[in-house]
Amino acid sequence: MVESYRPEDLRQAMNIRAEKKVLPFAGGTDLMVRYRYESTAVPEYPAPVLFLNHLPELRHIRRIDRGLSIGAAVTLTECLEHEAVPEVLKEAVRTIAAPGIRNVATLAGNICNASPAGDSICVLYALDAGIKLTSPESERIMPISQFITGPGKTVLRQDELLTEIILPDFDESMHYFRKVGTRRANALSKLSITGCVRMNGELIEDIRIAVGAVAPTVVRSPELEKRMCGRKRDVLRAEMEDIFSRYGQLIQPIDDQRSTAVYRKKTALNLLRYFLFELVLKEE
Amino acid sequence: MKTRISTPIERVDAKEKAGGSARYLADMSFEGMLFAKTLRSAEARAEITGVDIPELPDGYFYIDARNIPAGGKNRIDMIKDDWPVFADREVRFAGETIGLLVGPDRKTLNRLRDKVKVEYRKREPALTIDEALALKGGAIHGEDNIYADYHLVKGDPDGAFSRAARIIDDRLDTGYQEHIYMEPQGVVAKPEEDGKLGIYFSGQCPFYIRHAVAGTLGVPEEDIRVQHVVTGGAFGGKEHYPDVISSPLAVAVRAIGRPIGCFFDRVEDICFTPKRHPSEILFRTALDESGRIIGMDIDVKINAGAYESCSMVVLQRAIFSVNSVYDIPNVRIRGRAVATNNVPSDAYRGFGAPQGLFAMEMHMSHIARDLQRDEKEFKTAYLIRKGGLTVTNGLIHEEVKLPEMLEKIDAMSGYSRKAEVFIPGKWRGIGLSLFNHGSGFTGNGEQDLIQGVVRMRKRVDGRVDLLVSNVEMGQGLQTTFRKIAAMILEIPVDKVVYNDPNTGLVPDSGPTCASRSIAIVGYLVQEAAKKLKTRWNESDIVEVSHQYETPDGISWDQETFQGDAYPSYGWGVNVVEVEVDPLTYEVTTRGIWAVHDVGVAIDDKIVEGQVDGGIIQALGYGYLEKLESKDGMYQQRTMADYVIPTSMDFPRIESALVENPYEFGPYGAKGAGELVFDGAAAAFADAVQMAVDRNMCRIPVTPEYIMEVRDNG
């Protein structure tokens, strides 16, 4: 029988985590599917389970200096119901699974699961989300793009817990989120795209684009974004085809049981073109 | 004032089910029950050269072909008996049953099963129809991998083709479909106190199980007693497959002497239970100078998988349906059911008709598009009428109300107006399908094979026992059968006693399938009730029975497949309106309309519920339910990856019925359960055709397929 721990507070949780090899378990909805064995069986967890979703220190959503801090045990439903959570993130979270799962699943769990098809992850990349990792001895914060290194892979150390997600404030003019799922609801993602932009008249002050499920990790290119920042619409018009085609080189999806590489690529590019040319450049 | 039979009443089982007190098989407890886990082949095609079982703890057993009793046999008696109870020397599909591990703790059984080592000498599998017909790896079945090869001729096709001004070639493909009944499969077998073997199951056909298990064990059928249990959906997936679960289980119970339950995990159910037959249907159609169809040559192939089961009957219905509601002169049809190293294909709502009807509807729409004719106008020129000749040179004996139904659906949906206004290729489309479904078993099945009997017994207290083998599986039979009996006898519905059938207590009125329960057995119930009514005032217990007789005027030759394949037909028209997203090719359905002729509805609400459910299931078949097979294994294996419609995927369905009483149906009723599935996939695909201005040639019409067609012209 696999052991499980229900620590009384975060300190105790961190100590257990630092001392033993355990499986951090927030909502657990990804873990219970991944390790599912069979009907009526306890899932086959590879290590003792560390329950976290009851810890009061992890259950906050609060404003911090120029940003929002979301605790690791905050559920997707709680994100949807909190007025400070950015609307673009809510749009993505609304498309994840179904009410019963959202009532239990956590944003932190989604991040640690690091699925290339994670819809919330796509938005979190665009929002420059910071990930706080805590151990008894250390605390570090890093961008989500540094935290996730590949499908199912993160740099979480064996003695660390993900304790907070930090969303820097982004004063937006407009955002765009689109998920293409296997059906209208309760659907896995074939691909998703997030675009956020802040305009100052005709000038693009800040633009972020993230595309999910079309590469081993979410595609976001600071280099290409820099080419667009600080540029006026009519100047950018001449370059946009080139920028667009470079995004095309970064989008390298695969065939799997949900969709095909050809479909994912073309559709991602269609949506990206729509965002860049119609929404940002406001072409007809 | 006389109440109409069709007036809805609340389903007799609704409250119990809604409140969670209905007991499905896994909710029941059987004292001392052990569990069985199935050891399955990991290879699609191989010889078994060794099976190494780990040492088993006390109370754990391994059961295989060696445990089949003397006098029994390692073959399951179904429509054919080629499917072994246990694979012993060879396996023909990935997932085939090799043995059962039995014991008290499921987790231990799982561990033991993980330790079993099966050694295979692999052979080259034939996984597609083409590979099988090319005899890749050698023949799996017989000499040519063909379970059944049928030929039909109507009129003079050769003559027609020699006169043709133009010939149009077309090909339509349909894919696998998994039933996804919400309750996974399960069977419990136990030694009963009186020495018989008791079988408890979720499914459709108690007497099929009795027959199969008796054959396996080599005992008289009366020694097996099968009890139907409340069933959480079936749709044909639990028509024959429970025989495949029960037979090895019965062998195990015989050997061990304890009750044993075999409950399928959902992934196991998706991976290894039978699916709808994929089809490849080729048309070669001859047109004269004016664009009139003068002949057709149709080739139907269905992928039947590793064992035959009911494939020959599915093929029969497919070829009998492949001209849909049209009276086409001069037709040649060839049908083949092909053996491949896949999970055997088997019954699923429609049973070959959805494949044939889809193909014909799409082909007709393709010709109309090619000739730039209005689709509805083009199709209606060929509608079959009363007295018209079917592809088996039989007659339509009934009034065909399709013209009236088309008018009605046009008023409901605005089809004609929209078809004129929507510009092809501008992302909005509206599609139309017409279809029919023969009620009851194909051909001579009812008369010669089933010979269904119902019994009715009036108790002294005035309640009436209805004794039939047909079961409630969600389609409302518990309610509709009671309504028929109660109305004839003029007693309240709750005075009719209709328990879940037990083969020890009821006669064999036949299986619950083929849209026969109301159409055929309901009539027997009606007639038995009429008999009982004449004896109502007798003071003692009164028992009557009534047996099936082919109605006068119906003639059929099973050898030549000539004559009236079905005594009556249900008819339907569907309209589906869609919008296709030009960026993602996702299809949003904006409207769904349906008009059906099921004779008379025994209960309007129950029929409407069947229409709703059948159409949504068919839209899943047409749009969402992709099921790919690679190396003999399905690639979509979980309910996350095998995508059925949710509450958000489709809008409300607007439906209506037209009455067209059938003389030999109860209160004029005909079959409905499958008819309501048959049309929606074609209507959907047709709508997409208009929206993207391209022919659609296969289902599911996924966004990936639409993109492929649009980009490759």
Add this chain to the structure above:
Amino acid sequence: MAEVRLTINGIEHTLETDPLRRLLDVLREDLKLTGVKEGCGEGECGACSVLKDGLLVNSCMVPVGTCEGARIITPEGLRETERGRAIRDAYGEAGAVQCGFCTPGMMMAAEALLERNPNPSEEEVREALAGNLCRCTGYDMIVEGVLTAAKRGKGLW
């Protein structure tokens, strides 16, 4: 093994069990509450739905160890309440029950919705039921059942 204290359908229980066991199995096997069903075991179908502290959850996706101190309502509990009876009656009238396997879960989802939103639109009903799959009814009559329960159940929610 550990002790887990929770309330089920208003009754307090102290269970001695493996905290990693799924709540679904604890309910069905230990407490014989078989109203919850296993349709998929992967959180897709909703046939195992219960209310946990007022929230709709799939009991196949909840380890009993996370239910310490929780209030659980199962179909057996819901059907004893006026609200449960109102939903059940509305479903019966609407024709929402066919094979019945999804129905207890649908009842729980309806209650979870109406508790928060006593007057939902059709769109909101469909969204609330999106995690409960049905293969028999095509959903229309279930949606109608929820809307009827909302209309009839004045003052209940």
